[in-house]
Amino acid sequence: xxxxxxxxxxxxxxxxxxxxxxxxxxxxxxxxxxxxxxxxxxxxxxxxxxxxxxxxxxxxxxxxxxxxxxxxxxxxxxxxxxxxxxxxxxxxxxxxxxxxxxxxxxxxxxxxxxxxxxxxxxxxxxxxxxxxxxxxxxxxxxxxxxxxxxxxxxxxxxxxxxxxxxxxxxxxxxxxxxxxxxxxxxxxxxxxxxxxxxxxxxxxxxxxxxxxxxxxxxxxxxxxxxxxxxxxxxxxxxxxxxxxxxxxxxxxxxxxxxxxxxxxxxxxxxxxxxxxxxxxxxxxxxxxxxxxxxxxxxxxxxxxxxxxxxxxxxxxxxxxxxxxxxxxxxxxxxxxxxxxxxxxxxxxxxxxxx
Amino acid sequence: xxxxxxxxxxxxxxxxxxxxxxxxxxxxxxxxxxxxxxxxxxxxxxxxxxxxxxxxxxxxxxxxxxxxxxxxxxxxxxxxxxxxxxxxxxxxxxxxxxxxxxxxxxxxxxxxxxxxxxxxxxxxxxxxxxxxxxxxxxxxxxxxxxxxxxxxxxxxxxxxxxxxxxxxxxxxxxxxxxxxxxxxxxxxxxxxxxxxxxxxxxxxxxxxxxxxxxxxxxxxxxxxxxxxxxxxxxxxxxxxxxxxxxxxxxxxxxxxxxxxxxxxxxxxxxxxxxxxxxxxxxxxxxxxxxxxxxxxxxxxxxxxxxxxxxxxxxxxxxxxxxxxxxxxxxxxxxxxxxxxxxxxxxxxxxxxxxxxxxxxxxxxxxxxxxxxxxxxxxxxxxxxxxxxxxxxxxxxxxxxxxxxxxxxxxxxxxxxxxxxxxxxxxxxxxxxxxxxxxxxxxxxxxxxxxxxxxxxxxxxxxxxxxxxxxxxxxxxxxxxxxxxxxxxxxxxxxxxxxxxxxxxxxxxxxxxxxxxxxxxxxxxxxxxxxxxxxxxxx
Numbered sequence: 001x002x003x004x005x006x007x008x009x010x011x012x013x014x015x016x017x018x019x020x021x022x023x024x025x026x027x028x029x030x031x032x033x034x035x036x037x038x039x040x041x042x043x044x045x046x047x048x049x050x051x052x053x054x055x056x057x058x059x060x061x062x063x064x065x066x067x068x069x070x071x072x073x074x075x076x077x078x079x080x081x082x083x084x085x086x087x088x089x090x091x092x093x094x095x096x097x098x099x100x101x102x103x104x105x106x107x108x109x110x111x112x113x114x115x116x117x118x119x120x121x122x123x124x125x126x127x128x129x130x131x132x133x134x135x136x137x138x139x140x141x142x143x144x145x146x147x148x149x150x151x152x153x154x155x156x157x158x159x160x161x162x163x164x165x166x167x168x169x170x171x172x173x174x175x176x177x178x179x180x181x182x183x184x185x186x187x188x189x190x191x192x193x194x195x196x197x198x199x200x201x202x203x204x205x206x207x208x209x210x211x212x213x214x215x216x217x218x219x220x221x222x223x224x225x226x227x228x229x230x231x232x233x234x235x236x237x238x239x240x241x242x243x244x245x246x247x248x249x250x251x252x253x254x255x256x257x258x259x260x261x262x263x264x265x266x267x268x269x270x271x272x273x274x275x276x277x278x279x280x281x282x283x284x285x286x287x288x289x290x291x292x293x294x295x296x297x298x299x300x301x302x303x304x305x306x307x308x309x310x311x312x313x314x315x316x317x318x319x320x321x322x323x324x325x326x327x328x329x330x331x332x333x334x335x336x337x338x339x340x341x342x343x344x345x346x347x348x349x350x351x352x353x354x
Numbered sequence: 355x356x357x358x359x360x361x362x363x364x365x366x367x368x369x370x371x372x373x374x375x376x377x378x379x380x381x382x383x384x385x386x387x388x389x390x391x392x393x394x395x396x397x398x399x400x401x402x403x404x405x406x407x408x409x410x411x412x413x414x415x416x417x418x419x420x421x422x423x424x425x426x427x428x429x430x431x432x433x434x435x436x437x438x439x440x441x442x443x444x445x446x447x448x449x450x451x452x453x454x455x456x457x458x459x460x461x462x463x464x465x466x467x468x469x470x471x472x473x474x475x476x477x478x479x480x481x482x483x484x485x486x487x488x489x490x491x492x493x494x495x496x497x498x499x500x501x502x503x504x505x506x507x508x509x510x511x512x513x514x515x516x517x518x519x520x521x522x523x524x525x526x527x528x529x530x531x532x533x534x535x536x537x538x539x540x541x542x543x544x545x546x547x548x549x550x551x552x553x554x555x556x557x558x559x560x561x562x563x564x565x566x567x568x569x570x571x572x573x574x575x576x577x578x579x580x581x582x583x584x585x586x587x588x589x590x591x592x593x594x595x596x597x598x599x600x601x602x603x604x605x606x607x608x609x610x611x612x613x614x615x616x617x618x619x620x621x622x623x624x625x626x627x628x629x630x631x632x633x634x635x636x637x638x639x640x641x642x643x644x645x646x647x648x649x650x651x652x653x654x655x656x657x658x659x660x661x662x663x664x665x666x667x668x669x670x671x672x673x674x675x676x677x678x679x680x681x682x683x684x685x686x687x688x689x690x691x692x693x694x695x696x697x698x699x700x701x702x703x704x705x706x707x708x709x710x711x712x713x714x715x716x717x718x719x720x721x722x723x724x725x726x727x728x729x730x731x732x733x734x735x736x737x738x739x740x741x742x743x744x745x746x747x748x749x750x751x752x753x754x755x756x757x758x759x760x761x762x763x764x765x766x767x768x769x770x771x772x773x774x775x776x777x778x779x780x781x782x783x784x785x786x787x788x789x790x791x792x793x794x795x796x797x798x799x800x801x802x803x804x805x806x807x808x809x810x811x812x813x814x815x816x817x818x819x820x821x822x823x824x825x826x827x828x829x830x831x832x833x834x835x836x837x838x839x840x841x842x843x844x845x846x847x848x849x850x851x852x853x854x855x856x857x858x859x860x861x862x863x864x865x866x867x868x869x870x871x872x873x874x875x876x877x878x879x880x881x882x883x884x885x886x887x888x889x890x891x892x
Contacts, residue, residue, distance in 0.1 A: 002492065201469055212451060212452055220449045221449055222430075223443070224460045225430070225432035226460060281451075349681065350702070
């Protein structure tokens with residue numbers, strides 16, 4: 001009882017993001033003529049996946065009290081790399097995927113080293129490394145294009161039935177027990193799998209706990225004998241891995257590579273917004289990846305809604321797509337203000353600046 | 355010392371310098387297993403540095419640490435923890451955003467399949483909290499949601515969880531309240547009986563009398579003497595702590611007593627268990643000192659007067675008019691005219707990357723403006739005047755203030771506030787870490803300010819300064835003014851005794867029966883004490 005209340009109180013940000021998403025996506029489903037149908041779900045999930053992963057990536061550096069401006073550029077780099085290597089037989093494809101994820105880890109490792117050993121401020125370190133990543137992406141793919149294995153692309157970016165059919169699983173997806181799951185979009189399954197197989201174990205590890213401790217109070221973490229450097233390095237590497245997954249997916253979804261710098265910047269900024277909406281403190285130390293997932297979904301749901309507002313209805317005033325940034329901004333402000341409520345309780349005004 | 359086995363903890367010839375200051379010099383110390391060992395001393399005597407060295411936070415410049423007779427060297431707190439050393443510091447080592455259970459098991463959590471076993475961790479937290487009698491603390495609540503006294507209990511539970519062989523408590527009970535203190539006493543005694551060495555710093559003499567088996571007194575970074583607690587009286591202990599080297603010359607105090615109405619009057623000031631019912635008055639032309647060990651509410655008192663703290667109860671009258679000061683902006687402006695020289699010049703006193711000139715004028719820009727703009731010419735003249743008046747050594751006032759020496763930086767902080775022509779000057783340890791020459795200039799400046807009609811409230815951790823500068827000294831102890839020393843009463847014995855809230859049984863010196871002549875006795879006694887100190891660490 002008291003346990004439950006505590007958990008609710010400590011996850012206010014996450015719960016807020018879930019409710020906001022439910023509200024916005026519910027509205028969209030009601031307004032959309034085919035709201036709630038399988039193909040629409042698949043389409044929305046596909047449109048959300050890359051931002052969801054970018055937000056997950058951004059969460060880790062933010063938890064340690066840092067920031068990663070290279071999330072978008074690293075995604076773009078991996079996207080371009082994928083468009084070169086995701087071809088050929090199954091062995092080639094497996095190698096290509098490993099190469100892409102490895103590139104992400106390496107990029108994150110470089111960021112981590114700059115921050116931990118180079119003592120460069122995270123915002124500067126990742127601004128610089130992000131520019132380098134964009135440069136490499138342009139070298140790999142000076143003009144948009146490339147070729148991605150069609151089967152892989154189709155299998156991973158549609159629903160589970162398609163996935164099963166592509167890889168010949170469960171009688172090509174026709175097994176009777178499989179039917180209830182067949183309509184589930186594959187990207188949703190992928191996100192759940194990443195959370196369960198990567199994030200939850202990481203959060204339950206000593207290193208993962210260290211990330212929270214470092215972001216909350218580096219002094220106390222050090223005094224408690226925590227491996228401060230290792231935690232911070234791990235946070236940036238995991239961020240690199242998530243960003244790479246986002247880039248990889250983008251390649252599968254578009255079937256090509258594109259070293260698009262403005263798009264990279266947009267992903268970075270939206271990932272930060274998603275993290276904030278998801279209840280992770282920009283001061284570090286509290287929050288988590290799951291909140292950021294819903295934060296990203298809130299942002300996406302806002303843009304979905306702008307497609308379906310009917311100018312003639314009571315929401316007609318909002319139908320102008322030019323209002324979209326305005327609404328996104330309002331939601332962001334709302335989320336940030338809720339997080340800043342602690343200021344009201346501070347009794348020594350000097351602590352407001354610490 | 356006659357035992358055959360080596361002592362659990364041994365220090366020999368341990369020294370530590372910070373810049374030119376000797377925090378510790380040639381300290382030899384032994385701590386035996388199964389004892390409670392109190393470490394006593396005045397502000398700056400080296401207690402905390404010593405503890406930090408044992409805990410692996412600070413590395414000594416020279417000397418050796420031995421555990422069970424074997425030499426050890428700690429690169430970090432982690433190394434010390436591996437040797438069974440746990441500590442509870444004044445600045446707590448808890449991570450605010452993690453839960454109690456997470457914090458208690460932070461370095462070595464119970465694991466299953468390589469991952470933290472949250473259930474086991476919670477059980478462990480429940481057990482340890484029960485051991486310190488805090489079953490009411492929910493193990494899943496966050497540290498930042500707990501009040502300070504509860505955090506300290508969690509800190510103690512965390513230390514116990516490491517099964518320490520040596521447990522360091524640096525003012526480990528200072529934030530605790532009645533019942534908790536008793537529980538901690540019981541735990542401390544039980545640990546001693548189990549063979550743990552407890553190193554213990556406290557400002558509460560009755561606590562030391564109650565608990566400690568042995569006491570070591572420190573002064574000026576040197577170990578004076580170690581003795582069985584019952585072997586020495588309070589008076590003798592106080593006498594061991596006094597005798598700081600005094601090389602400074604102070605400007606003469608004002609002869610006549612304070613006159614006129616008080617410029618500042620404080621009645622019943624209370625704030626968040628750190629200030630309790632503080633009342634005093636400050637008159638134009640006088641320098642009033644705040645004495646006592648660090649952390650007894652002096653800093654909070656100055657911040658409260660300057661309007662930095664929220665929820666302060668009590669009354670503050672300026673020129674007889676009750677005022678609610680909402681912040682530094684109001685405090686510094688007319689009709690109040692207050693200035694605060696803060697404790698940490700690097701974070702609260704200066705904008706380090708900005709120039710000397712920008713820093714000097716930072717608090718008085720409203721006086722230097724013409725319309726919406728800063729009058730560059732007036733600014734230049736003001737800066738020039740202050741640099742000259744305070745003799746700030748800088749070749750070009752456009753240099754960043756961070757390039758100056760500590761003493762000159764502090765002069766810039768003072769210049770900033772003098773430029774605003776304050777009538778009430780609050781100072782928080784203004785000469786800490788500053789060379790002797792600059793100190794003397796600051797003392798002269800304080801006296802000049804007072805003579806010009808300002809009222810000065812000076813907190814200092816150096817009692818020589820309180821003796822030399824102040825017309826009166828308010829002794830703070832646990833947020834309360836426990837005594838006011840005036841005129842000839844301001845001497846070392848009274849300051850040190852007051853810091854531990856002790857009343858001396860007999861007048862200190864043998865000849866002290868006479869009412870006059872205290873000032874002379876002072877000098878003689880410090881010399882004697884210094885000889886003592888030399889004798890003891892041969």
